[in-house]
Amino acid sequence: MTLHHITSTRRSFLAGAGLIIGFSLAPKIFAARAFEGIQAGGGEALSTMNAFVKIGTDDTVTVLSKHIEFGQGPFTGLATIVAEELDADWSQMRAVHSPADDKIYANLAFGLQGTGGSTSIGNSYEQLRKAGATARAMLVSAAAEEWGVPASEITVEHGRIKHAASGKESGFGALASKAAKQLPPAEPKLKDPQNFTLIGKELPKLDTLGKTNGTAVFTLDITADNMLYATVAHAVHFGAAVKSVDDAEARKVQGVVDIRQVPQGVAVYADNTFAALKGREALKIEWDLSKAETRSSDELAADYAKLFNEKGLEATNTGNVESAFTGNGVQTLEAEITFPFLAHAPMEPLDAVFIKAADGSVDIYNGAQFPGMDKNTAAKVLGLDPGKVRVNTQLAGGSFGRRAQFGSPYIQEAAAVFGATDGSRPVKHMWTREDDIRGGFYRPMYVHKMRGAIDPDGRIIGWDQAIVGQSILAKADLDESSVEGASNLPYVIPNLRVISHNTTLAVPPLWWRSVGHTHTGFAVETFVDELLEKVNKDPVEGRLALLTREPRHMATLKKVAEMADWGSQVPEGRQRGVAVVKSFGTYVAQIVEVSVADDGTPRVHKVWCAVDCGVAINPNVITAQMEGGIGYGVGAILFDAITLGEGGKIVQSNFHDYRSLRINEMPAVEVAIIPSTENPTGVGEPGVPPVGPAIANAWRRLTNSPVRRLPIVSVLSA
Known part of the structure; x- marks a missing residue:
């Protein structure tokens, strides 16, 4: 072979x-x-x-x-x-x-x-x-x-x-x-x-x-002699199952070798990718929607909001929150923020090559984020001893959490597709961009309800936050990944309560680059910014006054303010916003400069970023990860949402309607790494959370319109 x-x-x-x-x-x-x-x-x-x-x-x-x-x-x-x-x-x-x-x-x-x-x-x-x-x-x-x-x-x-x-x-x-x-x-x-x-x-x-x-080898590059190309037809409703299949026309497509039903849908095997895709297009499948999610995103948001009136799971409760809101001369502020489902959209969609050896063992080539789990999952599906399965990890064209799935559901599918053959030919199991965008395992949809109380002296004395969304870990009790960044608020606020409500949907959830901080960082940093503005406090100085227990937070915030010359004259027609978020042990503060583009949407011109990740192993890599995280975060905040339309059908399908940041939209980025002797912490994710709220804060100051629903551009064009 x-x-x-x-x-x-x-x-x-x-x-x-x-x-x-x-x-x-x-x-x-x-x-x-x-x-x-x-x-x-x-x-x-x-x-x-x-x-x-x-x-x-x-x-x-x-x-x-x-x-x-x-x-x-x-x-x-x-x-x-x-x-x-x-x-x-x-x-x-x-x-x-x-x-x-x-x-x-x-x-x-x-x-x-x-x-x-x-x-x-x-x-x-x-x-x-x-x-x-x-x-x-x-x-x-x-x-x-x-x-x-x-x-x-x-x-x-x-x-x-x-x-x-x-x-x-x-x-x-x-x-x-x-x-x-x-x-x-x-x-x-x-x-x-x-x-x-x-x-x-x-x-x-x-x-x-x-x-x-071009010499780097990815799974997409790997082929083998006499290899079959396989692709699976999936439902466009989450939770749907195959009811019946008419594959007569699909079998007529030149190059199609076989068609088999697998637990995840209907697999088409062909001698080349084109034939596999054309054969899949020719399938006539009737789907059973009896267990499918048929609510739209708007309907889900409305149902989520109803849960605010119910008792939730207590993540944090210090002081006396209710009394903080009822004192004499107390000012209050409320906000409700809706976050959409998000796809990971890596450049290389999911793929894997399965090859059976003469002794019955199987080699798998894939971008394995959890290789041992992939190995055991494939062995179980194929009915093999794990010792008979070898996972050969390849370079992968991105992931952002997509390949890190407990139970390895993608490998379950790929193994099922391979196992449905006699194993005499290698099989390359491929997802298209549309499969990837519509494939689920999204960052869950969340709705936050925020209440803040300010005393007559301008001090934030009460913070009440409720979060509704799916538990990524499918827990019935409190899922820390739903509340991280909120339940451990870095700001000194004497009366703090954070409540979580888990929802159950047929839409499979998964962590997305920076996990809970993707939404808690935005909610916390935009809301604290609004509270400070309400009492005419500077966004940087106001935060520093609340971070007295967090010296590394303070140091990153001071550094980024120095980098951007915070407080200096901003060019006409522009505004700046700031945010500071600790995630995965790494402290990142960012300041952005934003204007209104000709089409009325935000134009992000520059991002200043200060990062404290402990010992800096390679500053080149750290800077690159901050730059990449900022680009990824800007694209998501401005443009990205997976929407369930009428009847729960997935709306988006490719980069034309789930678009990434384009090169001409990438802001200039300046990164400073704070020297540290602390043990090193990660940089792959922490660059993402601060940029969204920093943009929203600048946008609010520029337009006097707080951001209550993401993505910003979709809301503006609605």
Whole structure:
């Protein structure tokens, strides 16, 4: 079986080296370098120092990333951590995906292998430092043995091992095989952070070259000889099921090989993508809507609002909220904010390749965010022992939460589609953009009801917030992801109450980039801004006065105000807004400058961003993630909504009606990283939450119209 887009060397290594299956999944440009020794023959090309570090005879150091690389930077970040403790030169470093193994490669924040919650660097920091330090110690031990000198006299710098007294010197590769046989230290000595030479430096990303010259391999790139292309017809109502199928016309489409019903819909198998899609279009399916969600988004919002009158789940209740609203001279403010369903819309839709080996085992190639879970799910669907299933994690073209599904429902579908065949032909299971936009697993729809009380001295003394929406974790009791950022309000307000109401819909929910902070950050930061405005307090100074218990909040806010020269003259026709949100342990403050475009909608000109994410492993990656998060957030706040129309039918289908921010709409972005000695925290998600409320705050000041429903542009054009 020839698997295209993967070199023959990498294929043979797949078969012969169980521990390093993950190497086959690197971009070709890096794989060719990492496997140079194998191609040349003679000796062992890669020596295993530990589960995370392998050293080649050519001095290359390959880091096995337990976290998927889909643009957020773990290949570069984790390699930087290893290189620092190994005292390697950056030119030596490579990174590939590790094998799927929930024990060896567990995310220490989750307890199983997975990427999410902006945890990749934070949970790996000490672990990968130790992996690098262990490899260094083993190389030094090997050199001491080889040269007959004390290990204490050996130094390592820029990838070279040296013994000054004897003049002996070596690269890593010449000693790698011997080093791999050394007893690793139980507790390797770690560097004093003051001596870091790579961490904190602007190092080029390891995956940039492959992604810019086209050699990077994604699941979409992978094909195999005699491969079938499969696509599934899904209902356009959530919760609907197939009632009957007429596939006569579909089977007439040239290239269509077979049509099978699977639990998720009707699968069409063909010799090429075009035939699979044309065959799917020709299907005549009658859907059973008896268990489907048939309410429109407007009807859902109305039903959600009714829950405000019912007792909810208490997330926070401090002080005496009711008395705060009834005191003499108290001013009050109320707001109700509606948030739509949101799709993730990554550039690469969901896809997977299934290949059955002669021994009955199955290889899966996919952008696996939870590879162990994908492996176990596929094994269950196919009736195989998990040991007979290998998940080969690929680079992925984005995710934003979409690939991180408990129970791996997409792999359930892909495995069901493959399992409906005899397995004699590889199957590439593909979703189109329309499948992705209409596929559910959305950021849930939420409605917030806010009440604020201000005493005669202008102090905010009461905050009452109720949140209605689906529990992403499908909990009957309080789901912390629904209230995070609100229940732990950073502002000092003596009387605080936050209530949550869980709703049950047929629309499958899922976390979306920055999870609960996507809506709580907006609600909190727009409402506090309005309360401050009501008593004529400056948005920055007013916040600082409320953040006395939060020094890192204060520092980021002060920094961004300094960057934007807050308080200076704003260009005519423009206004600025500010927001500060802590999410996933990272503090981000942003100021935006907005005007009214010719069509009457917001035009975001510039965003200033200050971020405190602890130790800055690679400022280049951090800046890029802030920029990307800002672009993603601006697009969502201005344009994005998944709408259920009349009868609950999904309205949007592609980028023409669920559109992303376009390049000419991207604001200028200036990022400042606050120096810190705290342990590193994530940056993949925290750049998103502040930009929405900062835009809304600027828009309110510009137009005197508070934003009560998102997205802003859709509301303005309605």
